[in-house]
Amino acid sequence: MAAAIRTNRDHLEFQAYVQALLDSGDNQDVLKALLGLDVPQPYRVRAKVIYSPTSPIEVLRAAAKKKNIKPLSDTADSFTYSEIVGRLSPTEIDVPFFVAPFEARNSISPRVQVVISVCKSDQWKVLQRLVRSLYPKLVPILLSQAELVSSAQKLRQLSGHEVRVKAFSAKEPLDGSGDKAKKSVREWTDETLDEALRGMKERGQVLTSLEVGFFPRVGQRSHVVPKATCKIRKTGEIEVTGSLQLAYDAVAIEVARVGERKLRNFAGRGLREASYKPRPLAINFTQGIFEDLETVRGFVQLLKKYSHSMHAVEHGNPYAHVKITDLFDYSAFEVWAIPPGRIALLPGLKASEAAFERLVHHIFDDFKEGQVVEYERSERTATAST
Amino acid sequence: MSEASEQLQQARDEVENYIQTVKALLAFSAFVIHDGHEQRPGAEFGFGRRMITSKKNKVTPSNTVTPDLVAQKSDGYGITAEAKKSLPQDQTRWGRYLQQLLKYDDNLTGWWTPGEKIPRSDAVLILHHSRSRAFCRLLEQIQSVEPESIGQNTSVVEFSSSNESKPYYFFRLEHGSISDDELLQTLDNGIQVPLDGVLATFPNVRYYDSRPPVAFLLTELWMGVFPAMLDGADYDEKLKATKIPTSVRDVTDELQKAYGSASLKQDERSVEFPAYKWIKWAFEKLVEFKLALPPAEGSDTYQILFKVPRGDILSRFIELDLRHKKGKNDREIEDPDQLDLFPVEED
Numbered sequence: 001m002a003a004a005i006r007t008n009r010d011h012l013e014f015q016a017y018v019q020a021l022l023d024s025g026d027n028q029d030v031l032k033a034l035l036g037l038d039v040p041q042p043y044r045v046r047a048k049v050i051y052s053p054t055s056p057i058e059v060l061r062a063a064a065k066k067k068n069i070k071p072l073s074d075t076a077d078s079f080t081y082s083e084i085v086g087r088l089s090p091t092e093i094d095v096p097f098f099v100a101p102f103e104a105r106n107s108i109s110p111r112v113q114v115v116i117s118v119c120k121s122d123q124w125k126v127l128q129r130l131v132r133s134l135y136p137k138l139v140p141i142l143l144s145q146a147e148l149v150s151s152a153q154k155l156r157q158l159s160g161h162e163v164r165v166k167a168f169s170a171k172e173p174l175d176g177s178g179d180k181a182k183k184s185v186r187e188w189t190d191e192t193l194d195e196a197l198r199g200m201k202e203r204g205q206v207l208t209s210l211e212v213g214f215f216p217r218v219g220q221r222s223h224v225v226p227k228a229t230c231k232i233r234k235t236g237e238i239e240v241t242g243s244l245q246l247a248y249d250a251v252a253i254e255v256a257r258v259g260e261r262k263l264r265n266f267a268g269r270g271l272r273e274a275s276y277k278p279r280p281l282a283i284n285f286t287q288g289i290f291e292d293l294e295t296v297r298g299f300v301q302l303l304k305k306y307s308h309s310m311h312a313v314e315h316g317n318p319y320a321h322v323k324i325t326d327l328f329d330y331s332a333f334e335v336w337a338i339p340p341g342r343i344a345l346l347p348g349l350k351a352s353e354a355a356f357e358r359l360v361h362h363i364f365d366d367f368k369e370g371q372v373v374e375y376e377r378s379e380r381t382a383t384a385s386t
Numbered sequence: 387m388s389e390a391s392e393q394l395q396q397a398r399d400e401v402e403n404y405i406q407t408v409k410a411l412l413a414f415s416a417f418v419i420h421d422g423h424e425q426r427p428g429a430e431f432g433f434g435r436r437m438i439t440s441k442k443n444k445v446t447p448s449n450t451v452t453p454d455l456v457a458q459k460s461d462g463y464g465i466t467a468e469a470k471k472s473l474p475q476d477q478t479r480w481g482r483y484l485q486q487l488l489k490y491d492d493n494l495t496g497w498w499t500p501g502e503k504i505p506r507s508d509a510v511l512i513l514h515h516s517r518s519r520a521f522c523r524l525l526e527q528i529q530s531v532e533p534e535s536i537g538q539n540t541s542v543v544e545f546s547s548s549n550e551s552k553p554y555y556f557f558r559l560e561h562g563s564i565s566d567d568e569l570l571q572t573l574d575n576g577i578q579v580p581l582d583g584v585l586a587t588f589p590n591v592r593y594y595d596s597r598p599p600v601a602f603l604l605t606e607l608w609m610g611v612f613p614a615m616l617d618g619a620d621y622d623e624k625l626k627a628t629k630i631p632t633s634v635r636d637v638t639d640e641l642q643k644a645y646g647s648a649s650l651k652q653d654e655r656s657v658e659f660p661a662y663k664w665i666k667w668a669f670e671k672l673v674e675f676k677l678a679l680p681p682a683e684g685s686d687t688y689q690i691l692f693k694v695p696r697g698d699i700l701s702r703f704i705e706l707d708l709r710h711k712k713g714k715n716d717r718e719i720e721d722p723d724q725l726d727l728f729p730v731e732e733d
Contacts, residue, residue, distance in 0.1 A: 271590070271644045276643040278589045310695070310699055312698055312700040313698055313700065314405060315402060315405070323699070325609045327694060332610040332613060338581060338582050338585070339552055339553060344589070346589050349610055375589065
């Protein structure tokens, strides 16, 4: 692994090197150069998988006309974004980034691309804000716990390495509060994925990020130094130390596949788009969570607090029936919580895949994770269930 | 509970009653046309279907009637029904429901059969259980005095929505009989139709051939229809709202397709709901509430002054409506700055 940078001069030289690298040919050349780059501390290769109903790069090119985004290259989709941060002592932060399409052999739609930056954490925060400001034209890939775990479980096979959990962040119930109040925890460990998952399950923890190390293997023996460590967040972000090639091939592509499948499943369900043929979804829970009236009431409160939305409670007891309009793009939904354990999501005239994803993950993150299925009498699992 | 809270709750109950009535009608339709596994052969149903009475009809001979529900189990049997989640307190006003049943208890024309006739049918009043016993007592009293005033094939089915762990609609025969043995036996014992099944089968049907409370309509418009029209609309700094030119006809057509008559199977006997005049009525309310500008003469295009209010939208519209009704009653001139019932979301 690369050494740390300590002097200001080295910082400037490394940043200039990265900018030169981002202008070192076409998209394939830049990606190849990034994948082979040794990144010194405190820099990291950070990546965010994003989706757009049109094309992420087109959205960013259009945004470049209004926002402080400048092209770094005539031949590749490399840019630098500048933002002034801090009120008392304003500082301009520049962050270089590259928008990489996935190769055709990966069979991932051009609607999904990955923003890659070699940067420090303050620069990354600036870039995150840019991406957020372009929602819902740019949509983050949000992973459920099940998707995060299932992606992680594939890493050993995909990477051909021993995969060990180095650290994770999670929410876990406060002692004695049942499921109602949660605290955030970050833990460091050195376990196999299965061991770590078992521990999380026993403690009722809900993952928010997972940091894994990829250890080269020869037969039954594993190296003691990882070839790469990779932090995967539920927000579709990946932070890599060491080999980006390994993390890109094993993690980014898997996140993109999962996200694309899910958003494609959410797409085209608004009544206008669906020629007024209803295409509702349901979230099923294994336990009868709505048998407890307090839980139904809690769920209604959760919907009332849904950010950037309008709501109307049409029924709150013993089942919940709430109208929600997403104020980002004015998608509308009827949400029914039906005992013993089902939520029906009925799309309105307009219901974008971005709004569907945001609503489902609001429920997953702040209420409980379930299985997304087509809502039909003869119920069948959706082609892309979460 | 204060008078204002009571009024608010009563208005919310009216909205709830409307939603429950639609779902109960769908549940009862499903019970008639479905055998538990699949739709029965020749089975159909429609809300507010135009049926023609016979020359011998005791109330309105050779005329058009529109029962809330016409459900045909097969080519040989069907049910016409009216549904009531609530009845007026004053029992002297219940007679009109008997009149309605008497109209439908007839050899009606308009069934989904080659000659539009059906060999056997019943006229059913589907009544919430809170009123069904009292109504049946009244019906029996009248029947003992004037047997001719109640039809031979008239019955009362009570319904209730269960608040148990799995919500369902419960239907049970309370008065009279049902000419179809299979349905009679089931209704006599009582039948549960799960809400989940009704919702999954008919996720989008939100209206039937009866006008909903205005707050229900306004909530639908404000949360689902107008937001979907915001693309390209201009924000008016002076009015502090986004002006959306909106035609009553266009909105009516879209609501019918999305949630009303056009979301069900239609033919020349089908009625249209929600009706144009209901939507026009709702738009006029928005003008009254200063949330829309009226159309030019000869046009039906209103300028909706869209803004995002805080809080529960249904409650907001109920409060606005109550306040305006009170204002009319008191003949007071309102000061719009005094109490803002439509405060907007701060960015």
